[in-house]
Amino acid sequence: MNCYVFTDTLQKADLLEEHNDKFRVVDFSADSASTTGQSARLKKLGKSVNVDANDSCFVMMPFAKPHGDYYSTIYEPAISKAGLTPVRADNEVFGAGKIMDQVWSGITSAKVLVAELTTKNANVFYELGLAHALKKPVVLVSSNEEDVPFDLHHIRVIYYDVNDPFWGQKLLEKVAENILSAIQNPEEAIFKGERKDGTG
Numbered sequence: 425m426n427c428y429v430f431t432d433t434l435q436k437a438d439l440l441e442e443h444n445d446k447f448r449v450v451d452f453s454a455d456s457a458s459t460t461g462q463s464a465r466l467k468k469l470g471k472s473v474n475v476d477a478n479d480s481c482f483v484m485m486p487f488a489k490p491h492g493d494y495y496s497t498i499y500e501p502a503i504s505k506a507g508l509t510p511v512r513a514d515n516e517v518f519g520a521g522k523i524m525d526q527v528w529s530g531i532t533s534a535k536v537l538v539a540e541l542t543t544k545n546a547n548v549f550y551e552l553g554l555a556h557a558l559k560k561p562v563v564l565v566s567s568n569e570e571d572v573p574f575d576l577h578h579i580r581v582i583y584y585d586v587n588d589p590f591w592g593q594k595l596l597e598k599v600a601e602n603i604l605s606a607i608q609n610p611e612e613a614i615f616k617g618e619r620k621d622g623t624g
Contacts, residue, residue, distance in 0.1 A: 474607075475507040475535070481603060482530040483512045484551040485540035498592055499538055502599035508535060513551075531555050536606045536613070538599060541566040541581070549573075556615035561606040563599060563613060580612065 481503040486492060495512055503510035511534065513527045531537065531554050539552045539562050555562050564581040566572050572581055582602060584595045606613035 479508045479535040480511045481508040482534035482537045484548045486543050486545040498596050502596045505600040506603040536603050537562045539564050541571050544571050559614050561610040561613035563602045
């Protein structure tokens with residue numbers, strides 16, 4: 425009886441969380457400390473990076489669920505938090521016209537880009553190739569290492585684990601931080617290919 429009262433009280437206080445048919449006590453001390461640390465880093469980065477109100481961040485990602493839903497729940501708010509305008513190539517944004525013309529326009533005008541590599545989507549990799557050819561800084565994201573091609577292993581990738589109850593908020597903060605970091609240090613987020621004459 426006492427155990428039921430205790431767990432019921434924890435649930436009412438939003439201190440008990442259910443995940444995969446299991447309950448866990450929410451540890452606010454660790455989570456808030458990590459969030460506070462991330463927010464402090466984000467503010468510091470934001471002050472040292474020059475972001476204009478017209479700067480955009482183009483998101484290259486699959487549209488199929490569940491990954492397609494990450495745009496409005498994670499990527500859009502992360503990009504806004506970094507101070508840029510989020511853009512994604514879909515019918516809502518671009519409407520009629522040749523989709524690749526719109527994708528090209530989105531890539532070329534973006535200050536920085538985000539690529540969701542999970543599921544190895546062919547369109548995402550095609551767009552990523554265009555961005556790399558243009559020497560655009562790109563933040564790479566994946567839920568697993570297997571979906572990141574060998575050719576990209578030398579570039580920093582943000583990995584996330586959907587089994588972590590806080591994965592969405594953690595990813596949002598990390599993407600915002602890495603967007604600003606990619607603007608501040610573009611050489612770390614740009615594909616470094618060499619031409620045959622030895623120049624980059």
